[in-house]
Amino acid sequence: MRTSMRFCLLGLCASVLALGSGEQASAQSLGDHTYTSDAIEAGSRVYVADCALCHERGGAGVDGVNLRLGRFSRPLSDEDLRDVVTTGFAGGRMPAFTLSEAELNGIVAYIRAGFDPSGVAVKVGDAARGRAVFQGKGDCASCHRVFGQGPHGAPDLSEIGAIRTPATLQRTLLDPASSLRPIDRPVRIVTRDGETITGRRLNEDTYSVQLIDSNQRLRSLLKADLREFEVSTTPTMQPTTLTAEEVADVIGYLLSLQGVR
Amino acid sequence: MKIRNAASLLVLGLMLMPVRTEAQVTYDRILASADEPENWLTYNGTYSSQRYSQLDQIDRGNVDELEMRWMLQNQVFGAWQSNPIVVDGIMYITQRPNDVMAVDAVTGRVFWVYEHENDEAARVCCGANNRGVAILGDKLFMGTLDAHVVAIDATNGQPLWDIEIGDPSLGYSVTMAPLVVKDKVLVGVGGGEYGIRGFVAAYDADTGEEVWKTYTIPAPGEPGHETWDDDDWEHGGAPIWITGSYDAELDLTYWGVGNPGPDWNAAQRPGDNLYSDAVIALDPDTGELRWYFQFTPNDGYDYDSVQVPVLADIEWEGEDRQVMMWANRNGYFYVLDRATGEFLLGEPFVKVNWSSGLDENGRPIPTPQPEGEPTYPGNQGGTNWYPPSYSPRTGLFYFAAWEDYATVYGPQESVYLPGRMFLGGGFSVLTPTPGAPTISIGRSDPINDWTDVVGHGTVIAMDPLTGEAAWKFDQFDVSDSGMLTTESDLLFTGGREGHFHALDARNGELLWKASLGAQIVMAPITYMVDGTQYVAVISGHTMVTFALRD
Numbered sequence: 067m068r069t070s071m072r073f074c075l076l077g078l079c080a081s082v083l084a085l086g087s088g089e090q091a092s093a094q095s096l097g098d099h100t101y102t103s104d105a106i107e108a109g110s111r112v113y114v115a116d117c118a119l120c121h122e123r124g125g126a127g128v129d130g131v132n133l134r135l136g137r138f139s140r141p142l143s144d145e146d147l148r149d150v151v152t153t154g155f156a157g158g159r160m161p162a163f164t165l166s167e168a169e170l171n172g173i174v175a176y177i178r179a180g181f182d183p184s185g186v187a188v189k190v191g192d193a194a195r196g197r198a199v200f201q202g203k204g205d206c207a208s209c210h211r212v213f214g215q216g217p218h219g220a221p222d223l224s225e226i227g228a229i230r231t232p233a234t235l236q237r238t239l240l241d242p243a244s245s246l247r248p249i250d251r252p253v254r255i256v257t258r259d260g261e262t263i264t265g266r267r268l269n270e271d272t273y274s275v276q277l278i279d280s281n282q283r284l285r286s287l288l289k290a291d292l293r294e295f296e297v298s299t300t301p302t303m304q305p306t307t308l309t310a311e312e313v314a315d316v317i318g319y320l321l322s323l324q325g326v327r
Numbered sequence: 328m329k330i331r332n333a334a335s336l337l338v339l340g341l342m343l344m345p346v347r348t349e350a351q352v353t354y355d356r357i358l359a360s361a362d363e364p365e366n367w368l369t370y371n372g373t374y375s376s377q378r379y380s381q382l383d384q385i386d387r388g389n390v391d392e393l394e395m396r397w398m399l400q401n402q403v404f405g406a407w408q409s410n411p412i413v414v415d416g417i418m419y420i421t422q423r424p425n426d427v428m429a430v431d432a433v434t435g436r437v438f439w440v441y442e443h444e445n446d447e448a449a450r451v452c453c454g455a456n457n458r459g460v461a462i463l464g465d466k467l468f469m470g471t472l473d474a475h476v477v478a479i480d481a482t483n484g485q486p487l488w489d490i491e492i493g494d495p496s497l498g499y500s501v502t503m504a505p506l507v508v509k510d511k512v513l514v515g516v517g518g519g520e521y522g523i524r525g526f527v528a529a530y531d532a533d534t535g536e537e538v539w540k541t542y543t544i545p546a547p548g549e550p551g552h553e554t555w556d557d558d559d560w561e562h563g564g565a566p567i568w569i570t571g572s573y574d575a576e577l578d579l580t581y582w583g584v585g586n587p588g589p590d591w592n593a594a595q596r597p598g599d600n601l602y603s604d605a606v607i608a609l610d611p612d613t614g615e616l617r618w619y620f621q622f623t624p625n626d627g628y629d630y631d632s633v634q635v636p637v638l639a640d641i642e643w644e645g646e647d648r649q650v651m652m653w654a655n656r657n658g659y660f661y662v663l664d665r666a667t668g669e670f671l672l673g674e675p676f677v678k679v680n681w682s683s684g685l686d687e688n689g690r691p692i693p694t695p696q697p698e699g700e701p702t703y704p705g706n707q708g709g710t711n712w713y714p715p716s717y718s719p720r721t722g723l724f725y726f727a728a729w730e731d732y733a734t735v736y737g738p739q740e741s742v743y744l745p746g747r748m749f750l751g752g753g754f755s756v757l758t759p760t761p762g763a764p765t766i767s768i769g770r771s772d773p774i775n776d777w778t779d780v781v782g783h784g785t786v787i788a789m790d791p792l793t794g795e796a797a798w799k800f801d802q803f804d805v806s807d808s809g810m811l812t813t814e815s816d817l818l819f820t821g822g823r824e825g826h827f828h829a830l831d832a833r834n835g836e837l838l839w840k841a842s843l844g845a846q847i848v849m850a851p852i853t854y855m856v857d858g859t860q861y862v863a864v865i866s867g868h869t870m871v872t873f874a875l876r877d
Contacts, residue, residue, distance in 0.1 A: 234761075237761075243760075244760055244761070246760055247763045248759055248760070248763055248764075248776075248778035248781065249774070249775070249776040249777075249778050251778075268774070269775060270775060270778065270803055271775065271802075271803050271804060272801070272803045272822075272824060273826065299759070
């Protein structure tokens, strides 16, 4: 069993890899979900002229803020970012800037691209609207758990905003398979007793596998006791059908999930 | 008999005290160490480095009756790569960064601890590792992270001499266990990621005085210097950080040499870059180079050849032949004639795509991959420094291999700055999804979140006559564990999962296992005290010693 499974996994591994590299190209062309390369380029010029004096070229010149890594004193949507730039912040320590719409758009794009002119600048929407989509139309909460609410089937997202970038979150929403970590792959098991178990893998070694099953129980099974053991590269999550604006809002909500502090 | 006073007690004590001749580990004892399998006198057990023990009390029939006898918990965090030696019931083991402990091999209780305080300038690329001590007479010898060699009184742990053999502020360090040959202590230096110029040197065991020093990169005017361009040789790396082997009949020591620097930008140092990624045969009295064989010329993949040279006399095409077996980090398994360095056999043991094969002299035919494409095997190699074993009974060579593991290299121009890393770019491990967890140098988390799709381990039992695996034992995680075989056809090994396995050395059947809970990154050893055979292994921060149930 072991040999055939590995063989199968490797075959899938190769195909996912190909998908992964192709996906990145498609993300670039996901017009509505991202800013254009021209906007990012324009933003880089605005940044050097108006922002780098305080924030420095690397984006980390102000305590508690790292613009390049998208770390702010509080989670900010793109609209919030624009507000901060145009109205100022922190009692005037961050002054208000008068910029054209194109310049404003560019500076947000440049920040969202992680200061990488050839990067992807993901749009980040409103967290409150995103929360509503997450719990309603998006049907995310039927699998994902946040701050103790919801089922355990899919990974807990309580601190997802602290460990994932906007680009990764967007990629996950649009193409879940391209973001599925190998350890999280769904498993389907049939024991020697005939019990069929499905769930999400938590850990595995040569002799055993640990998972959370569809009944939300932690299970540890010895491979020697299994009749079938399949690991799928296809996540249970489907590519989203939400609009670009809704996706941006969900990303805004996910970025606001910073764990228990 | 009544003891009347302290003086009588002293006299009685002297009368009862055994003459500690057995504690004197003479050169002759080390030479014949295979004949006293109750001891483990060198890093690799014997000069031939077979890690094969004649002990057979634990056998295939009773191995499932092994029970834990004692544990020794290290208080220092980090990978514990040390290999103990055992001399007449006393175990000598190092712990990070450079402590030596003398331990009762029956109870695990500690007699003394020697602590070497490292210079603040000490720097190592890949962890504060030390792999053990050597012994001669009543002295222990240890290399240190700040590139010292220290001689220590084996009875009380006091230092006897302490010499600096390289400048730690330039990245010179010692992580290997020294090799004692005759009256000398042979040591190589690490620092291949810092632009050192590697060497192996011999020091007088009594005084620490340097007897000879042989650089692994030839100076201007020396043969092989032409394989370096301009002044690249001055910072070309080629470290030696794993203990070598010795053939007394040929009077040759053998050393595996590490990567050239900068690591990943081969174009920056055109030429074969001798003697990086080679095995060199040195005269133990003079350090003179007798022969070399280079596995990976102009290496751009960090394929250090710091594997343990394993020596055996085997029948080769109808003739008795003195050979050396070598599973290399570059993914090929080699058999060489150890008298001459002649290439006898070379076969890939994992997927290899940096080369399409070896020519009749064993030189690889390079097939560098396009930019952004994965190279097999990946940066940690098809295998690495993990000590292999050879069993004369089965005729098989056992080692830990990493399969399905690849790396995407990103070479860049590097400028040498003294004491700074000199890497020539970087690399990323191939993963099925962008940003997914990847295999790192060690395991610091009990969750295997990279899973076997990023790479997994297998124990390969290699038939040296064919270059093909007689059998394999797959593991889900990768393994940095060495091997131990015994006369009773047992093979002991571990891995990053913390499982300690006993396999049938003949066919790979799993006979017994124990889950020790953390990575095993050393090679198990075996020894005997008072008629009981022990097997010792380190998992995580704990040494665990097993013996059969009474």
